[in-house]
Amino acid sequence: MTLSLWLSLLGASTLISFTPGAGAINTMTNSLNSGFKRSIWGILGQQAALLVHVVVVAAGVGLLVSRSPMFFTGIRYAGAAYLVYLGVRLILAKPQSPDEIDMRGQEPAFSMFRRGLWVNLLNPKAIVFFLAFTPQFIRLDQPALGQYAVFITTIVIVDILVMWFFFAAAAKSFSRFTATERGQKILNMTFGTLFIFVAALLAFIH
Incomplete structure (x- = not known):
């Protein structure tokens, strides 16, 4: 991959990552509930899903998903349902007492990783996106493995x-709200509503 092409990939990847979505909401929620450092586990789960998406597209399955309305719709609604569940x-979560707040961060790392994985994995539009995005940075006249390695590593x-x-x-700036039950209710309602809003976009805007 040439330097100019890689710089284009870097810029595009940065813009895409800054676009708010379910992954960003999940990350902020983890940071609030389990702390900044431990939120990395959910982020790693989300990256694992990105790896799966790229492998799926590279294998050509992404084309099948994008051209099969029934398969695409099924995954789309499954993803939306999972976000609604979150x-x-x-929204229904019980506010924590001061003693419970002091014990935050006890959610197992694997639980956070798994949730991050499913948040990104159950998003068929990510497959379709990578299907359109990947060919822009992969040259057929060059070895594919090295190009895909640079592509996914950068992303x-x-x-x-x-x-x-x-x-x-950014979620750390909201941490003062978690000190009170009222603040926790406001944050839970806000982030819960955002999850449902993203689910609605996923389910009805296509």
Whole structure:
């Protein structure tokens, strides 16, 4: 991959990562509930999903998904349903007492990783997006493996940096709200509603 092409990939990846979505909301929620440092586990889960998407597209399955309305619709609604579930769970979550707040961050790392994985994995539009995005940076007259390695490494590193040092860090500014039950209710309602809003976009705007 030439330097100019890689710089184009870097710029595009950065813009895409800064676009708010379910992954950003999940990252901010993890940062609030489990702390800035431990939010990395959810971010890594989201990156694992990106790897799966790229492999799927590289294998040609993405083309099948994009051309099969029934398959695409099924995954789309499954993804929307999962986001609604996360949103409703947040909205109905019981506020924590001061003692419970001091014990935050005890959610297992694997649980956070798994949730991040499913948030990004159950998004068929990501497959279609990569289907359109990937060919712009892969040259057929050059070895594919090296190009895909540079492609996915760039996307993953950029997304980790943006998610952790922008969205997770931004959530720290809301941490004062978690000190009171009222503040927790407001935050849970806000982020829960955002999850449901993104689910609606995923389900009805296509």
